[in-house]
Structure formats: C-alpha cells, structure tokens
Amino acid sequence: MATQTIEFKDPAARVPQLGAAASEEELQDIQGDKLVLNMGPSHPSTHGVLRILVEMDGETITKAVPDVGYLHRGDEKIAENMTYNQFVPYTDRLDYLAPLANNVAYVLAVEKLMGIDGLIPLRGQYMRMICCELARISAHLLGLGAFAMDVGALTVFLHTFIEREKIYNLCESLTGARFTTSYTRVGGLTRDCPPGWVSAVRKFLNEVVINFDESEALLTRNKIFVDRTRDVGVISKELAVDYGLTGPNLRGSGVDYDVRKANPYLVYKDLDFDVPVGSVGDCYDRYLVRMEEMRQSVRILRQCLDRLPGGADNASREPVSIADGKITLPPKSKVLTGMEELIHQFMLVTQGVNAPPGEVYFGAENPKGELGFYINSRGGGTPYRLKIRAPSFVNLGILPAVLPGHLMSDIVSILGSFDFVMGECDR
Amino acid sequence: MEFLQYLSPSTQFVLFSALKIFAVFGVVMTAVAYAVLVERKVSAWIQNRVGPNRTAPFFINYLPVIGPFLVRLGIFQPMADGLKFLLKEDFTPNYVRKVYFWIAPAITVIPALMTVAVIPFGSTLGTEKMVIADLNVGILYTFGIVSLGVYGIVLAGYGSNSKYPFLGSIRSSAQMISYEIPMGMSVIPIFLVAGSLNLGDIIRYQAEHGWMILKQPVAFVIFLIAAFAETNRLPFDLPESESELVGGYHTEYSSMKLALFFLGEYANMIASSAMMVTLFCGGWTLPFVTALSTPSSSILIGLLHIGVFFAKMALFMILFIWVRWMLPRFRYDQLMDIGWRRFIPAALINIVVTALVVAFLHD
Numbered sequence: 001m002a003t004q005t006i007e008f009k010d011p012a013a014r015v016p017q018l019g020a021a022a023s024e025e026e027l028q029d030i031q032g033d034k035l036v037l038n039m040g041p042s043h044p045s046t047h048g049v050l051r052i053l054v055e056m057d058g059e060t061i062t063k064a065v066p067d068v069g070y071l072h073r074g075d076e077k078i079a080e081n082m083t084y085n086q087f088v089p090y091t092d093r094l095d096y097l098a099p100l101a102n103n104v105a106y107v108l109a110v111e112k113l114m115g116i117d118g119l120i121p122l123r124g125q126y127m128r129m130i131c132c133e134l135a136r137i138s139a140h141l142l143g144l145g146a147f148a149m150d151v152g153a154l155t156v157f158l159h160t161f162i163e164r165e166k167i168y169n170l171c172e173s174l175t176g177a178r179f180t181t182s183y184t185r186v187g188g189l190t191r192d193c194p195p196g197w198v199s200a201v202r203k204f205l206n207e208v209v210i211n212f213d214e215s216e217a218l219l220t221r222n223k224i225f226v227d228r229t230r231d232v233g234v235i236s237k238e239l240a241v242d243y244g245l246t247g248p249n250l251r252g253s254g255v256d257y258d259v260r261k262a263n264p265y266l267v268y269k270d271l272d273f274d275v276p277v278g279s280v281g282d283c284y285d286r287y288l289v290r291m292e293e294m295r296q297s298v299r300i301l302r303q304c305l306d307r308l309p310g311g312a313d314n315a316s317r318e319p320v321s322i323a324d325g326k327i328t329l330p331p332k333s334k335v336l337t338g339m340e341e342l343i344h345q346f347m348l349v350t351q352g353v354n355a356p357p358g359e360v361y362f363g364a365e366n367p368k369g370e371l372g373f374y375i376n377s378r379g380g381g382t383p384y385r386l387k388i389r390a391p392s393f394v395n396l397g398i399l400p401a402v403l404p405g406h407l408m409s410d411i412v413s414i415l416g417s418f419d420f421v422m423g424e425c426d427r
Numbered sequence: 428m429e430f431l432q433y434l435s436p437s438t439q440f441v442l443f444s445a446l447k448i449f450a451v452f453g454v455v456m457t458a459v460a461y462a463v464l465v466e467r468k469v470s471a472w473i474q475n476r477v478g479p480n481r482t483a484p485f486f487i488n489y490l491p492v493i494g495p496f497l498v499r500l501g502i503f504q505p506m507a508d509g510l511k512f513l514l515k516e517d518f519t520p521n522y523v524r525k526v527y528f529w530i531a532p533a534i535t536v537i538p539a540l541m542t543v544a545v546i547p548f549g550s551t552l553g554t555e556k557m558v559i560a561d562l563n564v565g566i567l568y569t570f571g572i573v574s575l576g577v578y579g580i581v582l583a584g585y586g587s588n589s590k591y592p593f594l595g596s597i598r599s600s601a602q603m604i605s606y607e608i609p610m611g612m613s614v615i616p617i618f619l620v621a622g623s624l625n626l627g628d629i630i631r632y633q634a635e636h637g638w639m640i641l642k643q644p645v646a647f648v649i650f651l652i653a654a655f656a657e658t659n660r661l662p663f664d665l666p667e668s669e670s671e672l673v674g675g676y677h678t679e680y681s682s683m684k685l686a687l688f689f690l691g692e693y694a695n696m697i698a699s700s701a702m703m704v705t706l707f708c709g710g711w712t713l714p715f716v717t718a719l720s721t722p723s724s725s726i727l728i729g730l731l732h733i734g735v736f737f738a739k740m741a742l743f744m745i746l747f748i749w750v751r752w753m754l755p756r757f758r759y760d761q762l763m764d765i766g767w768r769r770f771i772p773a774a775l776i777n778i779v780v781t782a783l784v785v786a787f788l789h790d
Contacts (some may be wrong), residue, residue, distance in 0.1 A: 037590050044673060058595075059759055152661060158474035224662060224755045403547025408594065409758045 034062060037408075041070045045150045045412040048422030052399065056408060064403035064411075066396050071426035080385035083352025084110045084186050087386070092180040094388065095424040097142050098135035098367045100171065103184040104128045105364035108265055109373035110186045113360040114353065116322060117265075123309040124188045124320035125266045130201070130304050131174075131183060132266075132364075133297040137208065138167040139367030140248075140290045140297075143419035147287060148219060150416035151228045156218050161209045166204050173197055186353050187328040188321020198305055198417070205298050212294060219287070229283035233402050233414035236281060243398040246391050247369025248289045249418060253281035259365035270307075273300050283417035312315035327353055352381025368392050368421060388427055391422035431552040447559045451543055459693040460505035466748045468501060473752045512686035519681055520589075527586030532680070532687035535579030538572045539694035545569060546701045547627045550722040551709050557733065558627065558713075565626040566618070569702065570611050573657065576695065577603040580676050583688070599760055602656060602663065605763060609770035611655035613646040616781035617706055621733040632712035634721070635712070640707040645777045647707045649770050654699040656766070659692060661751035663762060673776025700743035704736060711736040752781035 040051035049070035055063040075094070079087045091106040092099040108128075111117040120128075141164050145157035168178040169211030170327040173194055183190055219225045235245070240253035250257055258275040260268040276287030276292035321328045325344035334341040357379040363372035369391025376385040395418055402414060434442070464479065479501035482779020487494040488505070491548070497503070519528065545565035549557030562568050577600055609738030617639055618624055621632040634640055640647045656663040672678070677688045703709060711732035 035590065038595075095772050148755065152664070152755065153476050154470075162475060219755075222755065224757055227761055228755060228758055407758060407760060409756075410516065411755070 017087070022237060024372065026266060033057070037295045038105065039411065040067075045415060047146060047415065047420065048154050049157070050415075050420070050422055050425070052403075053412070054403070054408075054411065059408045061116070061403050061406055061408065064400050065410055066399045068393065069426055076386055076388055076426045081382065083381040083404070084383070085348075085352060088184060089180060089182045092182055093369055093423055094390065094427065095139065095366060095371070095392070095421045096179070096291055097421055098139040099179065099181045100131040100175075100183055101135035101139075101364070101366045102371065103181060104132050104266075105362070105366060105371045106373055107184040107186050108364060109360065109375055110353075110355065112362045113358060113375050113377055114186070114327075114355050116187060116327065119322050119324075120188060121309075121319045122267070123192075123314070123318040125309050126304050127193065127320055128184065129266050129268065129271075129332035130301060130308075133301045133304070134167055134170065135144060136367045137301075138164050140294045140419075141167075142289070143367075143416075144215060144290060147416035147419065148215075148225075148412075150412040151225060151236060151343050153218060153222075153225065156215050159218075163204075163208050166207070169361045170197070170201060170204060171249045173200070174364075185321065185328060187324065188319075190420035192314055192320050195313050198308065201301065202305060205301055209295070209298055212291065216291060220291070226284060228285060228409075228413050228415065231280070232406065232410050233417060234282045235398065235402060240281065241402060243401065244394045245369070245398060246394065247366070248286055248293060249369065251276065252286035252289045252417075254278055254285075259363055261368050263363070263364075265364060271300055271303050273303075283413050286417040286419075294385065318414070320414065354381060355379065363389065366391060368419065368424065369395060371424075389395075390424045390427055392422070392425040396420055443677050444559060447557075448544075451548070452540065455540060455543055455694060455697060456690075458697055459508060459690055462693045462696065462744055462748075463508065463689070464501055464505050465744065466751075467504070469745065469748045470752045473749070482507045498771065509686075512683050515682040517682040517684065521588075523588050524586045525678060525716060527582045528679075529586075529684075531579050531583035531586055531790070532684045532691070533579070534582060535685050535691035538575040538579075539570045539691045539698060542695075542698040542727075543701065545626055546698070546705055547630060547710060548736045549729055551729055556627070557729070561625070561627060563623075563625045566614060566624055566706075567763065569698075570607065573695075573698075574603070574607055576691065579688075579691065580583065583676040583680070589679055591672045591674070592676045592678050595672045595678075596626060599659065599676060602659075602759075602762060602766075605766040606653045606656035606663075606770075609649050609766060609774045610657060612771065612774035612778060613649035613653065614706060615774075615778050616643050616646050619778075619781050619785050626705050626710075629673070630705060630712060633709040634712040638709045643707070643777070643781070645773060647703075649774050649777075650703065650706070653766075653770065654703065655747070655750070658695040658699055658747070660696065660747055660759055662754045664756060696744060696747050697740065700740045700747070701736075703743055704739040708739055 008292040027351055035056045037054045037056060038051065039054055040046040041049040046052065051067040051070065053063075053065040053067060073093070075090050078090060086427045088103055088106060090352065091102040111120070141160040145160035148154075148156035164262055172178045174197060175183040175190070184313055235249070235253045237254050239251050240255060245253070246257070246259075254277055255276050256275060259265070260273075273296045274292075276289045276296065278289050305312075310316045325341060326347075329348055330338075330341040330344050335345045336342070355375075355377045357377055359374070359376045361372060361374045363370040370389065371391055372389030374385075374389065375383045378384045399414075399418075403411060406414065468478045470476075480499045481500060482503040483494075483498045484503055485505075487498060492498075505579055519525065544559040545562050545568050547556070547558040547561075551557060560568075580599045580603075581596045584592040584594075584599070587593070617629065620639070620642060621629045623632070624627060629639075636642075655661075677685055680688065
C-alpha cells in the first residue's frame with residue numbers, strides 16, 4: 001500500500017488572512033514588523049470565549065478584529081421548536097450573570113405579542129421589577145469586580161462576590177435555583193415570594209450599600225486605577241450612537257438613554273430614580289456610571305419593597321399572575337376536580353399558550369444594555385422566528401474602532417469596562 | 428571547640444563560611460516557602476477568605492490541641508506545595524529553544540540567592556561576624572548581582588519562543604533596567620552620609636547617629652518603590668501581568684522550573700527587604716537599647732540581634748504582600764514615565780543636596 005502524505009497548513013499561517021488584510025502591502029506589513037497576537041478564545045481577561053486578533057506595532061495596537069461565536073448554541077433556532085414557556089430556561093443562559101432580568105424581558109416580549117402586557121397584576125409587576133434590579137446589582141457587581149481584577153486590583157473582585165453570594169441566596173429562596181432561575185412565565189410568575197423574603201432583601205440592601213462604599217474607597221480615587229482608566233477607550237457620543245451601543249456603555253458616553261425612562265415598561269414610570277450619564281466616554285466614566293446605577297437600583301428596590309401590593313407577606317392574597325386558564329396554569333387542586341381546569345392544563349402543557357399571528361419587538365433595559373426580543377408569530381404555541389438583540393454582541397462591535405492606537409495593557413481595561421457576557425453575545 | 432584553634436586561619440575561614448552559607452541558604456529557602464504561606468494567608472484575610480487551612484500530615488493527629496491549630500494556620504501547606512511542584516510533569520513544549528529554556532529558571536534564582544551573601548544579618552556570634560562575605564564594596568556587589576537577574580527573565584521569554592512570554596520579557600528587561608538606575612542612585616546619599624560602602628559600617632553609623640530612614644526619607648521612598656519594580660511585585664508586575672499576558676515570561680513553564688521562578692521572586696523580595704533593613708532601618712540594631720545597638724559580647728545577644736534583623740525583614744515582607752493585594756497594576760508606559768521622569772531626577776537632586784550639606788557640615 002502506497003503511503004500518502006497529507007499536507008496540513010500551519011494554523012498560524014492562516015492568521016493574517018483572517019485579519020482581512022486585503023492589499024499586498026498590508027500583508028507585507030504584517031509579516032514585516034508587526035506582531036499579530038491571538039488573544040483568546042481562552043484568555044483570562046476576555047471574560048469567556050471572545051477571541052481578538054490584535055495586530056501590534058511594538059505595544060501599540062494597529063488593528064483589532066474581534067471574533068465571536070465560540071459559545072454559539074443556536075438559541076434562536078431552538079426557540080422555534082418549543083412552546084413559549086419552554087424557552088424561559090434558555091433565557092437564563094443568555095446573560096448568565098443576570099438570569100432574572102432575562103426571564104422578565106423575554107416574557108414581557110411574549111406578553112406584548114399576546115396583548116396582555118397591561119393585565120399582569122400589580123404585585124406581579126413589582127416582583128418583576130425587584131427581580132430586574134437585583135439582577136442588575138448582581139451583574140454590575142461582577143462587572144466591577146472583573147474590571148478591577150483586569151487592571152490588577154484583585155481584592156475588589158472577592159469583596160463584590162460576597163454581596164453576589166447574598167443575591168444568589170435570595171434567588172435560591174425565591175426561585176429554588178441560585179443560577180438558572182427560570183422564574184417568570186407568560187402571564188406572571190412561577191410563584192410568589194416566600195415569607196420573610198422581603199425583609200431579607202431589605203437587610204441585603206442595607207449591607208450592599210456599605211460594600212459599594214468599600215469598593216469605591218479601593219478604586220474611585222486610586223491614582224493608579226484612575227491613570228489606567230481615564231482617557232482610555234474614549235467613545236464619543238456620535239460613535240456610541242453610530243455603533244448602536246446601549247446600556248451603561250452608551251450612558252458612559254453621555255447619551256441619556258435608558259429604556260426604563262425612554263419606553264417605560266412594568267411600572268418604572270411610577271418610580272423615582274435617576275439615570276447617571278458620563279461626560280467623556282472613557283473607561284472611568286463607564287465605571288462611574290455602573291457604580292451609580294447600582295445605587296439607583298438600591299433606590300428602586302427600596303421603593304418597590306415599600307409599595308409592594310399586599311405587603312411583605314401578602315396578607316391580602318394579591319395574585320402575581322393572570323388568573324386566566326388559557327394563559328397560566330390553573331391551581332393543581334382544581335385540575336383534578338374541575339373539567340374546565342383539566343382541559344386548560346392539558347392544552348397549556350401540550351400546546352403552550354396560544355399567541356396570535358403577528359410580529360413584535362420588545363426591548364428591556366438589562367444590566368448590559370437593551371436586551372431585545374423580536375418575535376414573529378404565525379399563531380399557535382411556538383414562535384415562527386425569534387431574534388434576540390444581545391447588547392453584548394452589539395457593544396463588542398465597536399472594538400475595532402476603539403482599540404487601535406491604545407497599548408496592549410489597555411485592551412484589558414477597555415474589555416473590562418465594556419462588561420460583556422459571551423453567553424449572550426454568541427447566544 | 429578547642430580543636431578550632433589548631434586549624435590554620437584559612438581553613439577556619441573556609442569552614443565557617445561554608446557553615447554560614449548552608450545556614451543562610453537553609454533559612455532563605457524556608458523563608459521563601461513560608462513567605463508564600465504568609466502571602467496566601469494575608470491575601471485571604473484582606474479578601475475576607477480563610478486561606479489554606481487543611482494540609483495535615485499523618486502525625487498531626489497525635490498532637491491534641493496544638494496540632495489542629497497548626498493545621499488551621501496552614502503551617503504544612505508549603506511542604507505540600509513544594510512536593511506538588513516536584514511531582515508535577517516537567518513538560519517542555521517542542522517549539523522552545525531548549526538550552527535557554529532550561530537555563531533561564533536557574534539564572535533567575537542564583538543571583539537572587541547570591542545577593543544575600545553580603546547582608547550582615549547579625550552582629551557577631553562568638554568571634555565570627557554574621558555575614559558571609561564582609562566586602563568593603565558590599566552594595567556595589569549587590570547591584571552587580573541583582574542586575575544579572577533580568578537575564579533569567581529575558582532568556583525565559585526568548586527561549587519560550589512564544590508571543591506572550593516574549594512580550595513579558597521585553598517589558599521586564601526595560602522595566603528592570605530603568606528601575607536599577609534610580610535604585611542605585613538613591614543609595615548614593617547614604618554612602619555620602621555614612622562615608623563607607625561596607626554594609627557593616629553603615630549599620631554601625633546608624634547605631635550611633637540614628638536611622639537613615641529619618642535622614643534620607645526621599646532616598647528610602649525611591650528605593651522602596653524601585654524595589655517593588657525590581658522584584659516584579661504588584662503595582663509593577665508588568666512582566667507577569669496575569670490578566671493581559673497570561674503569566675508573561677513563565678507562561679510556557681511547568682513543574683519545578685515554574686517553581687524556580689517563584690522562588691526567585693520571593694528570594695528577591697527577601698533580599699530587597701534585607702537591603703532596606705540594612706540601609707535604612709539600622710540593620711540588627713534597635714535604638715534606645717544599649718545591648719542591642721552595640722556588637723554582642725555573648726551568644727544570646729548575638730542571637731537576639733539576628734532575631735531583630737529578621738523581625739524587621741518580616742515587616743517589609745508583609746508590606747510587599749499588603750501592597751500587592753490593595754493596588755491595581757500600572758501600565759507599561761506609565762511605569763517607564765515614573766521611572767525616568769520622576770525618580771531619576773528626584774534621586775539626582777537628592778544626591779546633589781546631600782553632597783552639598785555633607786560638604787558644608789565638614790567645613
């Protein structure tokens with residue numbers, strides 16, 4: 001038998017082509033005196049599996065090409081093959097640092113499609129807002145800690161994790177899961193909060209503000225931290241809008257756009273809170289905006305807890321879900337005794353909630369930015385097409401415009417200040 | 428000890444030097460191991476954690492109260508760590524430049540250990556001076572040896588034949604070379620004041636006239652910060668910078684070769700702390716106590732001197748560790764900026780001013 005030699009190309013040789021080096025001259029440059037560095041997909045400061053092809057002249061970046069998709073799971077396609085409620089657990093895995101907020105944003109989109117978004121009982125709406133803001137604090141705490149760790153301040157990370165642990169404990173007693181909460185359902189919530197939960201949240205709020213101050217004491221006026229972040233990764237107002245940035249990254253650039261204020265959903269319009277806005281658009285501004293947003297979230301949470309219909313332990317038995325058997329599951333006790341409830345239960349479990357044909361887009365202010373769901377329905381229990389507008393994905397698109405001209409060390413500050421999650425970016 | 432007197436002076440010298448070398452080597456190695464433990468414990472306390480608390484050899488169960496206490500302190504952790512490093516697979520990637528890759532860790536460790544030779548870590552024990560080599564150009568020797576340490580890191584980056592270590596080693600060579608200059612210049616005023624390059628003489632001067640840290644605070648600050656940069660510790664740990672360079676020059680290393688780099692880093696920290704104690708904080712002396720500020724007459728006082736020296740050194744080590752867990756990291760250009768544009772002018776001005784004052788006082 002004749003032996004056959006198969007020629008494998010050196011994987012490193014493909015690198016310059018990937019960088020979209022079109023002209024001959026440019027290619028010469030890359031091979032000549034520029035260093036092409038492959039950052040990621042497994043790299044400590046890319047927060048997951050982002051890959052950036054960096055072309056450097058010495059330590060200065062001349063070109064950066066982000067390469068996403070290493071965590072692609074086809075969530076949008078998966079959504080087409082299951083009922084609306086079955087997709088809720090998949091939203092946990094989008095921005096896995098704020099699963100509660102994703103759950104809320106997704107069911108709000110479905111409810112908008114069904115035209116029942118005004119019918120959710122007030123207690124349910126307040127509970128959803130509490131979920132959103134708890135998730136925001138949790139996500140921003142992690143973003144802050146990871147940012148600090150990227151620029152070398154290792155202690156902040158563990159300090160923020162102490163508070164996140166408390167949030168996870170709250171999630172656990174609320175939903176039964178610490179991480180994959182899957183708390184919402186179309187038309188309401190899986191359950192009301194357990195007794196004593198509201199006072200536990202109040203206790204947490206009193207403790208977390210102390211932690212904010214401690215983290216700020218370590219960073220905000222720290223000369224090294226300020227030097228590392230101020231005037232680094234500056235995004236002008238125009239650039240931020242051009243690239244479709246949302247969330248703290250957009251507000252850091254000085255654009256006063258918060259979905260909670262611009263298109264209020266739930267009952268955000270009844271609440272009193274401020275939207276912090278940066279002035280320069282550098283990493284430091286984005287850091288300050290996140291710090292202030294956490295304090296505002298605490299403010300929102302306190303108002304929500306005070307106004308929660310039914311009070312802390314729901315003495316007046318306020319519902320949290322729509323009591324419509326065609327949308328939410330009927331109480332189990334009645335399913336086995338009443339004919340109508342049995343039919344509702346059967347239809348909901350096998351067919352899912354029946355959405356009308358049509359298309360709808362709903363965007364919610366998530367910790368990372370505007371998380372949008374576009375649903376195209378042709379009627380029935382499953383969407384015909386579901387598109388997720390992932391804020392992390394859109395925010396990362398600006399990297400090729402921001403990174404060039406900065407130093408190698410600035411990549412980590414900029415990536416840290418962007419605070420993205422690859423689970424959401426790659427979907 | 429009668430027989431010692433019948434030996435020739437040169438034989439005595441060799442014998443005692445060998446003894447001191449083994450003793451110092453053993454102490455430094457143990458100190459390195461336990462510095463790692465202290466680092467882990469202090470960082471744990473700073474970060475609201477517990478730290479290593481469960482490494483227990485089999486015999487510890489037979490000690491009733493003290494055993495569990497030692498385990499909770501993590502006393503046995505360094506042994507487990509050392510054993511782990513020895514037993515790990517020593518993997519050499521096939522794209523490295525083998526000779527340099529193998530030599531580099533050794534080149535990092537050897538200078539770090541050699542620096543300790545000229546440090547007077549006590550006054551006298553019997554008739555023997557507590558310094559391995561009582562050189563009259565001690566400090567010049569130290570700087571000469573310390574600058575060799577950078578070769579290990581540069582060779583590690585070059586030998587690894589990989590981009591991240593390469594970047595780390597470039598940074599490191601630039602950083603260490605630029606911080607040696609202000610470091611070297613910051614000690615010149617001390618020699619102007621003390622009038623000697625011998626470290627023993629400098630300690631004697633401080634015992635009589637007060638510590639250098641009070642007379643030369645500027646020099647101390649420059650030396651301290653340059654020491655952080657020289658040892659690649661956190662505000663200046665650019666060569667390693669975990670978050671961007673994935674470990675920098677030692678990315679490709681594993682097993683004992685990796686451990687040698689850590690050993691070098693901690694040995695350097697110990698050497699720098701010892702230098703600071705000697706140059707600025709009076710070495711083995713303590714002010715206001717006569718027995719502790721004059722060369723000892725008895726073995727007991729001699730041991731006490733050694734204890735004082737190590738206590739002061741431990742304080743500096745804790746400072747090194749504390750700073751690491753509190754501060755972010757500088758950027759490469761900021762680091763060079765501080766070195767060249769702030770410290771070197773400051774050190775130069777300090778030299779000129781000190782020289783003028785010394786000259787004026789002498790007339």
